[in-house]
Amino acid sequence: MKVKVVSILIIILSTGSSENDLYLDFCGTWRHGKGSLSLSVNLSPGCDGLSISANKTSLSIDGQITAQCRHSDVVSLEQYGLGSQEDSYFCLYWEPLLDQLKLQVAGKNLTLCWPASIRGSCCTDLAHGNNTPYASYGIFNGSVRNDQLSDKIMTAYKFNGEHTDCKKLCDQLNQGSTQVNMVEDPLAPGYVKHPCAxxxxxxxxxxxxxxxxxxxxxxxxxxxxxxxxxxxxxxxxxxxxxxxxxxxxxxxxxxxxxxxxxxxxxxxxxxxxxxxxxxxxxxxxxxxxxHHDVVPQLEPRPVCHLLVLTSITSLGCAVSVISCIALIIFLCKKSKRSKEQSTPIHLGLAISLALLNLLFFFTGVLANVEESVCTWVGAALHYTLLSSFAWMGIEVFHTFWLVYMVFSPFPKPYVWNLLGFVLPAVPVFILLRIGDVYGVREVLPCDDLHNPYLMCGMTITKHKALLAHYFTNITVRVILVFSGPVMLFLVYREKRTRNVWKQHRVAFLTTWSLSCLFGIIWCLDFLDSEFALFVSCIFSSFEGFTLMLSLCIVKWIQKEAGGQHMPQEES
Structure with a gap:
């Protein structure tokens, strides 16, 4: 068994090392003195290695790594603006297949070896050699392809290379090897045809x-x-x-x-x-x-029975608007006679649902007016939707507070107004500043794909709008879906342990109805079936009517029970 493991390891290592590390990309910061600086170059053919060294006044590139290039010179760096500071960032690039060596310092490119046509062997696999002593002046933060070698100030970095057949490198390059990566400047003087083309x-x-x-x-x-x-x-x-x-x-x-x-x-x-x-x-x-693979596009999925669903939605929105207006009038009159703490919350939810259904009722008409108009209508629709979600969550949290925080002071109404009306405006304002999120949205009917129904909203066929849809609408929906049943379970457990079921059955019925209204029905949107689509459409469009109906039922139950109220309902 040990022999098999060793043999498998050798095979893996030999396979992984079959590709050559083609080029050298070394970068570092040269710590030097202020004053006259120079670059010393001494390059010749061979593959004995490369040394990059520096001191207080000079940066040196010395080695035998080229196939044909011979270059020995001392260049003044004053013309490049070096010397005014003590640190200068530089990079050295080696391209063995072109026999090209370039130095980038102070934002300037210096070609130390011009490209040339080569045959035979190339000097590749330049690996970091022995460390050199530390000093006050030299090179620090040296790195190869952004992998740091040392953060100390070194007098030199040495690299050892190996001879490699150039034809073998071209085979790796043409096969798209992940370890073969080169850079070529086709506009440079002396440009020659790449040997691997x-x-x-x-x-x-x-x-x-x-x-x-x-x-x-x-x-x-x-x-x-x-x-x-x-x-x-x-x-x-x-x-x-x-x-x-x-x-x-x-x-x-x-x-x-x-x-x-x-x-x-x-x-x-x-x-x-x-x-x-x-x-x-x-x-x-x-x-x-x-030739390339097909680029995936975000296309709207056709909706079957679109005319029927549109009719149901229009009817439901109209009924919901009327119901919400009637509920708003009733709650406003009630707030003058009674100081029930749930009244401002019911009122905020009724207002947000009334605005949402009103805008949704006219969205098909406004979508045909102008693109800019639809952008603002889409933003307003998104705001009213988030506001409705916020007030739904407030309703759930309000009931939970009444059961678990019996002796705690109830938050002021302005707190709920900030959460229900002001907070939803923040993401909408940010998305408006980003742009290209709201506009005309096309809904394709199954029976006529060339005649889409236009409406205003989030253009989810675009990536930014789709991402915003998931981060805002879907996230809040998931929270509402799970908060209703969880809150319902906690309330039921609390009342059962107190043995006061009959005394607080109205509170329980209120909690149950609101949790179903503001959470569970949104689960239907995640189901992919025509039945779920119709049920979700009916419940969503008639939500304002359902809200009014549930509150009327609770009021009737309270009246039949002899004016029974929820705990802490009266201030």
């Missing part, structure tokens, strides 16, 4: 009528070409001095990321070159097609 050539004869070129498939790639280039016949007429067109296909897009800050190349790269010709103003364009 997969190339092809087309000869345009006299009767040239256009041609399609496809990228060669590398090992492990699908048979379908990733890049297709169509050369029009007009190119033959424009190219007067030559008849050859060269194509280069680059698999690794990191070759062209240097200098790009706001954009990033996501696909393969193709280069088209007509030798010694500058082609412009072609009557027919060169078409380049990049």
């Amino acid at each position: 997969r190339s092809s050539e087309v000869v345009m004869k006299k009767d040239f009528r256009g041609f399609n070129v496809t990228s060669p498939a590398a090992k492990g790639e699908p048979a379908e070409p990733l890049i297709t280039v169509h050369i029009p016949p007009a190119l033959k007429q424009a190219a007067k001095n030559t008849s050859k067109v060269a194509f280069s296909f680059f698999k690794n897009n990191s070759l062209f990321q240097d200098g790009l800050e706001k954009v990033k190349i996501l696909n393969d790269v193709v280069e088209i070159n007509v030798e010694n010709e500058i082609i412009a103003d072609l009557p027919e364009p060169i078409r380049i097609g990049f």
